[in-house]
Amino acid sequence: MSKEVLSKEKRTLLFGNEAVVRACLESGVGFSASYPGTPASEIGTVLAEISKETGLYFEWSTNEKVALEAAAGAAFSGVKSITAMKHYGLNVVSDSLLPLTYLECPLVVVVADDPGCFSSIETEQDTRWYSKMGYIPMLEPSSPEETMDVTKKAFEIAWKYKIPVIIRLTTRVCYTRSIINLSKIPKINSIGRFEKPINYEGSCSHTVLGHEKLLNKIELLKKLSEKSELNFTESGTGNIGIITSGVSYRYVKEVFDDLKIKLPLLKIGMSYPLPDEKIKNFCKKLKKVLVIEEVDPIIENEVKCLTNNLEVHGKDFLSSVGEYNTEIVLHGISKILNKKFPKDIENIGKQYNNTEIEPRIPFLCAGCPHRATFYAIRKIIPDAPKLGDIGCYLLGSWKPEKIEDIIVSMGAGISLAHGVSKSTNKKTVAFIGDSTFFHAGVPALLNLVYNKSDILLVILDNRWTAMTGHQPTLTTGRNATEEAKIIDIAEIVKACQVDNYASANVYNMNELLETVKDLYSKKGVSVLIAKGECKLAYLRRLAKEKKNYFRFEVYQQNPDLKELDNFKCPAIFKENGKYSIDANLCWGCTVCKQLAPSSIKIKTQ
Amino acid sequence: MKSDIIITGYGGQGVLTIAEVIAKAALSQGYNISQTELHGLAQRGGSLQCHIRISDKKINSELILVGSADLIIALDPLEALRACYWANPNTTILINYKTSKPYLVEELSPESLITKIKKFSKKIEIVKADDIVEKLTGNIMDANTYILGYALKKNILILNKDKIWKSITDKIRPEFIESNKKVFNEALK
Numbered sequence: 001m002s003k004e005v006l007s008k009e010k011r012t013l014l015f016g017n018e019a020v021v022r023a024c025l026e027s028g029v030g031f032s033a034s035y036p037g038t039p040a041s042e043i044g045t046v047l048a049e050i051s052k053e054t055g056l057y058f059e060w061s062t063n064e065k066v067a068l069e070a071a072a073g074a075a076f077s078g079v080k081s082i083t084a085m086k087h088y089g090l091n092v093v094s095d096s097l098l099p100l101t102y103l104e105c106p107l108v109v110v111v112a113d114d115p116g117c118f119s120s121i122e123t124e125q126d127t128r129w130y131s132k133m134g135y136i137p138m139l140e141p142s143s144p145e146e147t148m149d150v151t152k153k154a155f156e157i158a159w160k161y162k163i164p165v166i167i168r169l170t171t172r173v174c175y176t177r178s179i180i181n182l183s184k185i186p187k188i189n190s191i192g193r194f195e196k197p198i199n200y201e202g203s204c205s206h207t208v209l210g211h212e213k214l215l216n217k218i219e220l221l222k223k224l225s226e227k228s229e230l231n232f233t234e235s236g237t238g239n240i241g242i243i244t245s246g247v248s249y250r251y252v253k254e255v256f257d258d259l260k261i262k263l264p265l266l267k268i269g270m271s272y273p274l275p276d277e278k279i280k281n282f283c284k285k286l287k288k289v290l291v292i293e294e295v296d297p298i299i300e301n302e303v304k305c306l307t308n309n310l311e312v313h314g315k316d317f318l319s320s321v322g323e324y325n326t327e328i329v330l331h332g333i334s335k336i337l338n339k340k341f342p343k344d345i346e347n348i349g350k351q352y353n354n355t356e357i358e359p360r361i362p363f364l365c366a367g368c369p370h371r372a373t374f375y376a377i378r379k380i381i382p383d384a385p386k387l388g389d390i391g392c393y394l395l396g397s398w399k400p401e402k403i404e405d406i407i408v409s410m411g412a413g414i415s416l417a418h419g420v421s422k423s424t425n426k427k428t429v430a431f432i433g434d435s436t437f438f439h440a441g442v443p444a445l446l447n448l449v450y451n452k453s454d455i456l457l458v459i460l461d462n463r464w465t466a467m468t469g470h471q472p473t474l475t476t477g478r479n480a481t482e483e484a485k486i487i488d489i490a491e492i493v494k495a496c497q498v499d500n501y502a503s504a505n506v507y508n509m510n511e512l513l514e515t516v517k518d519l520y521s522k523k524g525v526s527v528l529i530a531k532g533e534c535k536l537a538y539l540r541r542l543a544k545e546k547k548n549y550f551r552f553e554v555y556q557q558n559p560d561l562k563e564l565d566n567f568k569c570p571a572i573f574k575e576n577g578k579y580s581i582d583a584n585l586c587w588g589c590t591v592c593k594q595l596a597p598s599s600i601k602i603k604t605q
Numbered sequence: 606m607k608s609d610i611i612i613t614g615y616g617g618q619g620v621l622t623i624a625e626v627i628a629k630a631a632l633s634q635g636y637n638i639s640q641t642e643l644h645g646l647a648q649r650g651g652s653l654q655c656h657i658r659i660s661d662k663k664i665n666s667e668l669i670l671v672g673s674a675d676l677i678i679a680l681d682p683l684e685a686l687r688a689c690y691w692a693n694p695n696t697t698i699l700i701n702y703k704t705s706k707p708y709l710v711e712e713l714s715p716e717s718l719i720t721k722i723k724k725f726s727k728k729i730e731i732v733k734a735d736d737i738v739e740k741l742t743g744n745i746m747d748a749n750t751y752i753l754g755y756a757l758k759k760n761i762l763i764l765n766k767d768k769i770w771k772s773i774t775d776k777i778r779p780e781f782i783e784s785n786k787k788v789f790n791e792a793l794k
């Protein structure tokens with residue numbers, strides 16, 4: 001990935017996420033920190049790849065709040081710094097981000113929203129609300145090209161006005177690749193001098209004064225927003241206008257071309273603070289306006305407040321739910337123009353909707369360590385409430401695993417299970433991945449011990465942050481850029497003064513079953529550290545080392561094969577009562593052979 | 606020149622790699638390009654669609670409008686049917702005929718899927734890349750290279766074959782170049 005980001009050409013193909021990194025380099029950023037979260041994950045992945053070569057410091061921090069605080073420390077030390085996260089990360093960091101605006105911290109915060117929830121299972125939230133609550137300026141690019149310019153602009157604003165600035169990306173901007181013009185990368189400055197914010201004192205009255213100062217600053221930023229080229233108009237004919245932001249802008253342009261029309265258009269690229277006067281001026285000559293923005297009606301509500309005698313449409317024509325695309329925008333624009341939706345397109349859509357197409361849902365890889373753990377827990381503890389968490393193992397709440405009852409947010413499973421246990425007098429089960437445990441699990445584990453819970457906590461240690469693209473975690477033996485200590489989860493659990501804990505190798509099914517049985521039989525807090533490296537990460541490493549691995553085959557149809565129905569490996573098929581293994585799909589985890597020893601053996605070739 | 610292409614398949618099949626190869630070849634031919642894809646959950650075996658728009662004019666939106674793809678390259682018949690959302694009677698649909706059984710998906714024969722696909726467009730090209738490549742090199746990982754070569758030969762992927770080959774070699778590890786070359790040349794025959 002990094003090759004393009006460091007390109008010395010005049011132009012190259014970059015994803016939105018890569019454009020952020022290139023813009024950091026061109027802006028002389030010296031410090032960056034992140035915690036993975038799709039759709040923003042690759043910003044960190046690329047920063048990790050280029051860090052050594054460019055001198056731009058990067059770390060994968062243990063969670064977003066830690067990353068933000070570290071980046072703020074760098075900014076207070078005069079080093080340009082940035083942090084990037086997915087939208088849920090902003091929920092985690094808000095406790096620190098909001099005071100940093102009072103403290104005049106010049107920081108750039110990239111937040112990626114996921115309209116349509118392509119890689120999000122918690123909420124379809126709109127980050128723009130945070131700007132209003134926290135008085136945080138926000139820039140919103142609509143393409144990778146704009147992301148490049150907007151990121152540079154964000155640093156200018158952050159440093160000129162001494163304030164954190166949010167860049168709001170969305171999935172489509174992050175994961176669209178287009179041709180970007182490049183400039184020279186200056187020498188990176190990663191060492192500065194710490195300076196305490198002027199007249200700082202941590203007092204209540206000081207905070208009230210800080211609030212006032214901040215409001216004054218937002219007034220100045222409003223003036224900037226009025227003048228900013230990020231909020232621009234495009235002329236058009238008629239008295240019906242469009243106000244739009246983010247990727248929707250591009251769909252609007254496509255629809256204009258398709259329908260061969262050109263309506264007056266206002267594109268909002270700085271969505272906080274909004275350019276009130278520009279909006280009023282734009283609306284002055286219009287009779288109707290359609291606001292086209294993904295997710296919540298934030299600009300729409302402002303436009304309604306700023307204007308009177310104007311017919312303002314938005315979410316009455318276009319949904320607050322899901323990702324937009326050209327046809328959705330075409331619907332909205334046809335509606336406000338009182339035009340019929342193009343017939344041929346409508347017919348294709350109808351025919352498609354009438355065709356039955358089976359869904360293909362994601363599942364755990366063949367040989368995944370989580371599958372083995374789920375199998376053992378299901379076997380020994382069939383009916384206790386089981387609370388899940390976020391990671392590849394969230395697929396445990398899907399077909400065919402269906403083992404996790406609820407998943408809320410990172411780290412939530414442990415305390416949910418604690419509450420359920422206290423309220424049902426039943427020993428409950430909670431699952432948490434290694435990366436999620438370090439992110440938000442440790443305080444929850446301490447709470448279990450302190451408040452005498454009765455629960456089996458299963459820590460799924462696969463040595464990677466797998467779901468978001470295999471970033472290293474504290475058990476990998478590497479940090480973002482170099483070798484690092486392997487943090488031993490068992491030592492942490494011990495230090496939390498858990499009475500009953502044990503590690504088990506998930507690929508040794510007998511050991512795993514015995515350990516689960518033993519731990520679940522004990523009253524109080526039990527912790528199982530289920531150890532098995534992410535198979536995908538492991539096999540990729542083998543491939544790089546040009547090593548091979550054993551695959552398995554069914555050589556006899558004996559009754560022990562029946563147990564495989566409970567294991568559900570995607571490489572094993574059953575047809576007319578006969579079992580077989582597709583060698584192309586087998587990842588050699590050995591579990592099937594342990595479950596059906598008289599029928600399965602290593603495949604001979 | 607304008608070509609709106611959907612590459613589709615399921616996570617793990619190499620949809621994103623094919624898209625990257627095409628986009629980079631188009632870049633080296635001086636076209637404007639927009640390519641969009643998804644990461645995260647979709648990569649764990651779920652269905653995956655990637656939009657590539659190539660044009661000598663400015664490209665507005667990265668997503669292709671319903672019913673307006675010029676070409677759909679599907680690595681699997683079920684995903685080909687799913688991508689018919691972007692098909693019209695003039696869309697060429699190149700389908701990799703996969704017979705291996707998918708996981709968690711009810712048995713649907715490729716034939717019955719293809720019958721359904723024909724209702725959207727009759728311009729269908731079927732290629733049994735997995736079988737051919739298995740015989741040729743024994744490594745079905747090379748199947749996508751065959752599909753690209755085939756699309757070039759049939760003139761449905763309107764890009765320069767040398768640029769595509771260069772783009773493939775930039776992407777794969779050196780030890781696989783030899784077998785991919787064999788597969789690519791066979792497809793172009």
Ligand SMILES: Cc1ncc(C[n+]2csc(CCOP(=O)(O)OP(=O)(O)O)c2C)c(N)n1
Pocket residue numbers: 035036037038064086088089092390391392393410432433434435436437462464465466467468473
């Ligand atoms: C606050 C927050 N940050 C980031 C994410 C994105 N995210 C989803 S899963 C995951 C990590 C999971 O890693 P781990 O717990 O080790 O499980 P694995 O995927 O390795 O099984 C992350 C960071 C999120 N959902 N919420």
Ligand code: SF4
Pocket residue numbers: 363364365367368369370392462466467534535536537649
């Ligand atoms: S990526 Fe790793 S942890 Fe995730 S499902 Fe695959 S094997 Fe399991």
Ligand code: SF4
Pocket residue numbers: 366367551552569570571572581585586587588589590591592593
């Ligand atoms: S077939 Fe057996 S050895 Fe291969 S991945 Fe599945 S369970 Fe593991």
